[in-house]
Amino acid sequence: MEQLFPRTEVAGVSLSRMIIGTNWLLGWSHTGNAADQMIRERYHDKESMFPVLNAFLGYGIDTIMGPISQNPRMLDAIEYAEQKTGKRMILVDTPILNVSDSRQARAEAEKAVRESARIGSAFCLIHHSSAEQLVNKNTATIDRLGDYTSMIRDAGMKPGLSAHMPELIVYSDANGYDVETYIQIYNCLGFMMQVEIETVASIIHSAKKPVMTIKPMGAGRCTPYVGLNFSWNTIRSCDMVTVGCFSESEVHEDVEISSAALEHRFPNLSGRSSPNRNQAALGGKQVTDEYGIKDMNDVHAL
Numbered sequence: 001m002e003q004l005f006p007r008t009e010v011a012g013v014s015l016s017r018m019i020i021g022t023n024w025l026l027g028w029s030h031t032g033n034a035a036d037q038m039i040r041e042r043y044h045d046k047e048s049m050f051p052v053l054n055a056f057l058g059y060g061i062d063t064i065m066g067p068i069s070q071n072p073r074m075l076d077a078i079e080y081a082e083q084k085t086g087k088r089m090i091l092v093d094t095p096i097l098n099v100s101d102s103r104q105a106r107a108e109a110e111k112a113v114r115e116s117a118r119i120g121s122a123f124c125l126i127h128h129s130s131a132e133q134l135v136n137k138n139t140a141t142i143d144r145l146g147d148y149t150s151m152i153r154d155a156g157m158k159p160g161l162s163a164h165m166p167e168l169i170v171y172s173d174a175n176g177y178d179v180e181t182y183i184q185i186y187n188c189l190g191f192m193m194q195v196e197i198e199t200v201a202s203i204i205h206s207a208k209k210p211v212m213t214i215k216p217m218g219a220g221r222c223t224p225y226v227g228l229n230f231s232w233n234t235i236r237s238c239d240m241v242t243v244g245c246f247s248e249s250e251v252h253e254d255v256e257i258s259s260a261a262l263e264h265r266f267p268n269l270s271g272r273s274s275p276n277r278n279q280a281a282l283g284g285k286q287v288t289d290e291y292g293i294k295d296m297n298d299v300h301a302l
Contacts, residue, residue, distance in 0.1 A: 004060035005255060006262060008238050010210045011158045011180035013122055015063045015090060018258060019212055020056050021244030022066030022074055023219070025049050030192075030219035039246070049077035050084060055248035057087050059255050065092040065183070065212065065242055067127060069116040092212070093121035094162050094183070097130040097148060110151055117155035124152045125160035125183055132165050142171050149178040166195060166203050173208045183212045183242075188230035191218035201234055210238040224250075224257050225267065232261040 006017045025043045029035035043049050056062075068074050068091055078089050093116045098108040116124045126148055134142045142161075149159040162183040163169050172179050185192050186200055192215060193200055204211045213235060217227035231241045241258070245251045253269065260267035271282055 003259070005259070007060075008210060008240060010123070010238075013090065013158070015240065016059075016061040017240050018056075018059075018061045018063075018255070019092065019240050019242040020053070020061060020064040021214065021242045022064065022068070022071075024244035024246045025052065025077070026066065026071055026074060030215075042246075045073065046077040046080035049074075050081055051248045052245055052251060053077060053081040053089075054085060055245075055251035057081065057085050057089075059251075061255070062087060063090045063092060063240075065094065065214075067095055068093045069095050069112070069119050069121065075119055090123075091119065091121040092123045092125060092160075093119070093157075094125045094127045096127045099126075099130050099133050099144070099148070101144065106147070109148060113148070113151045113155050113157075116152075117157055121157055123160055123181065124155070124157040125162050125181070128162040128164040128168075128183070131161050131163070131168060135165060135167060135171065137167065140167075140171050141175060142168065142177065145172075145177050153178065160209075164192065164194070166193075166200050169203050169207050169211070173206075179209060181210050181212060182207060183214055185215050186211075186213040186231065186235070187215050187218045187222070188227055189218040189221055191215060191221055204235060204239065210240065211235070212240045212242055214242040216241050216243065224254050225269070228254060228257045229261045232258055 007014050008017050009015070023029065024039060027036045027040040029039060064078065066074060068078065078091070082088055095112045095116050097112050098105040113124060131142065134145055136143050152159040158180045159178055160181040160183070161168050161172060161179050164185055166184065169182050169184060184200065184204060186204065188197070190197050204213070213231055216231040217224055228241070235241070243254050245254060256269065257267045274282055
């Protein structure tokens with residue numbers, strides 16, 4: 001049996017500290033149309049997505065984030081994985097809401113929130129593209145936010161904010177809005193972050209509610225070892241890291257790197273592949289002779 005990944009608690013709900021990201025299942029690579037198409041071709045139905053979800057569930061990583069209620073293919077895959085494994089998944093839905101100040105827009109928003117509740121979402125976090133329309137930097141407020149958090153509460157879910165704009169966390173905490181958790185972009189590259197890494201780190205550490213960090217590897221712009229070690233070692237024990245994977249092998253690798261980071265040890269990983277493995281930079285023959293290693297894949301154990 002695999003060792004279960006650590007958990008945290010948000011608004012009385014136990015969540016895995018690693019959250020399953022959905023960009024690399026739904027086709028949002030943040031690199032280009034070719035990569036998006038590659039993802040969609042590989043993960044075109046519930047059966048093709050199952051191995052990745054199953055790999056996460058094997059570690060007790062049962063929390064999944066994304067605009068699930070507005071992507072039937074993702075919802076089908078989640079329900080399929082639950083049926084196949086007998087394990088329930090915790091949905092952190094991030095629906096895009098029409099936040100225009102009109103009766104029609106409010107009706108559309110209420111419909112989207114009800115759909116989020118219908119699919120069984122535990123948390124409903126207003127998508128950043130919607131929430132940021134409500135921000136007033138002059139008054140340091142998020143105007144009419146209460147209208148939407150009330151909708152979410154009335155539908156039986158816990159409200160939160162997707163905060164690509166870091167001010168959302170600051171304004172929400174300062175004004176005491178009814179928000180249980182935040183999503184915040186956070187990675188060692190500063191990828192898609194709107195201010196310096198140090199500033200966002202400070203905001204996360206000062207946040208009054210747990211933070212779900214996203215894009216730890218900058219959408220593939222840094223290696224998992226670098227990105228995950230940075231994230232796990234610079235957030236609080238109540239915070240989470242959202243990880244998107246393109247295969248079940250990546251799930252196993254990212255979980256091992258993350259577990260090692262939390263346990264302050266070196267991860268059990270294979271050495272870097274190369275046409276010539278007998279190089280000093282890869283361990284080389286001198287290292288293998290000294291330590292009696294016959295398989296270069298075991299160099300990581302030194």
